[in-house]
Amino acid sequence: MTxxxxxxxxxTSPELGALAEAGAAVIVPIGAIEQHGxxxxVSVDITSAFEVARRAAESITEFKVLVAPPVWWGVSPHHMAFPGTISLSTATFIDLLCDIGRSIAKHGFKRILLLNGHGGNAELIGVAAIKLSEEGLFVAACSYFALITDEMxxxxxxxxxxxxxxxxMETSLLLAVAPELVHMDLARADVRPNRNSYFTIDLRDARPVFYAYDLKRDSNEGVIGDPTLATVEKGQRILAAAVREVASFIREYQAMQG
Ligand SMILES: [Zn+2]
Known part of the structure; x- marks a missing residue:
C-alpha cells in the first residue's frame, strides 16, 4: 500500500525504494536561518519553502510526490551583521545540495526539484543543478517567489x-502559516527606492542586473519592505498561488520524456 x-x-527504507521504483517525484525545500527584522x-525562509513544498506534494494525487528533509541553512553573508543568522559559504551550500541531489538520484528518483525560499540562494541553486548535470543528473531548481510575481x-x-x-509578502505568508511566531506590534516599514534602474530590491520587479545587497547598508533594522501592510488573507493567497504553481510545474516535469 502506498x-x-x-x-x-x-x-522506511523499503517504502522509499518502492516509491522510487513507482516513479515518485521529490521536492527538496531549501531555506536559510537568518534575521528577518x-x-x-529567523526560520521564515525554510518555513515558507517547506510549507509550499508540503502542500504542493499533498495536492497531487495522480502520482506520488515526496518532500525531502528541509535544508535549513542557506547563504546569508548579507545578514551576518544581525544576531541569529547562521550562514554557509557558497562552496559548502553548493556541495550540500549536490550531495543531497546525488543521494536522492542514487536511489532511483528521476524527478527532483530544488525549491528555494531565500533570495540569497537564488543564483546558487542553479549552480548546484549545473554541477549535477556534469554527472548526468538533471534536477530542476527554482525559488517559490519567482513563480508568483503576478500574484504578488x-x-x-x-x-x-x-x-x-x-x-x-513574507510577513503575510508567515501570518498564514505560523501566526504565533509573528510580532506585528514590532513590524516597521523600511521602503527604499531602487538604487539603480538596472537592478531591483523588490521581488515583484524583475530587472536584468544582479547586485548583491547588504542589510547593514540597505536597511535600518534588517527589514526591506513594508510588513505593516501584511495580512493573513494576503498570506493565504500567496501560499495558494505558490502551491498551485509548484504543483503545476511538477505535473509537467513528471510528464516530460527522458
Ligand atoms: Zn526571507
Whole structure:
C-alpha cells in the first residue's frame, strides 16, 4: 500500500525504494536561518519553502510526490551583521545540495526539484543543478517567489521596495502559516527606492542586473519592505498561488520524456 505521508524522513527504507521504483517525484525545500527584522523568526525562509513544498506534494494525487528533509541553512553573508543568522559559504551550500541531489538520484528518483525560499540562494541553486548535470543528473531548481510575481503584483499595496525581506509578502505568508511566531506590534516599514534602474530590491520587479545587497547598508533594522501592510488573507493567497504553481510545474516535469 502506498504510504499517505509525503514526508521523506517519516518513511522506511523499503517504502522509499518502492516509491522510487513507482516513479515518485521529490521536492527538496531549501531555506536559510537568518534575521528577518524584529517581528519575524529567523526560520521564515525554510518555513515558507517547506510549507509550499508540503502542500504542493499533498495536492497531487495522480502520482506520488515526496518532500525531502528541509535544508535549513542557506547563504546569508548579507545578514551576518544581525544576531541569529547562521550562514554557509557558497562552496559548502553548493556541495550540500549536490550531495543531497546525488543521494536522492542514487536511489532511483528521476524527478527532483530544488525549491528555494531565500533570495540569497537564488543564483546558487542553479549552480548546484549545473554541477549535477556534469554527472548526468538533471534536477530542476527554482525559488517559490519567482513563480508568483503576478500574484504578488496583484496583492501588493506597497510601492516597489515594499516586498523584499521581512516585508509585506513574507510577513503575510508567515501570518498564514505560523501566526504565533509573528510580532506585528514590532513590524516597521523600511521602503527604499531602487538604487539603480538596472537592478531591483523588490521581488515583484524583475530587472536584468544582479547586485548583491547588504542589510547593514540597505536597511535600518534588517527589514526591506513594508510588513505593516501584511495580512493573513494576503498570506493565504500567496501560499495558494505558490502551491498551485509548484504543483503545476511538477505535473509537467513528471510528464516530460527522458
Ligand atoms: Zn526571507
Amino acid at each position: 504510504p499517505t505521508t509525503v514526508s521523506w524522513q517519516d518513511l 524584529p517581528h519575524l523568526p 503584483k496583484a496583492i501588493g499595496e506597497s510601492p516597489i521596495g515594499g516586498m523584499s525581506h521581512g516585508c509585506e
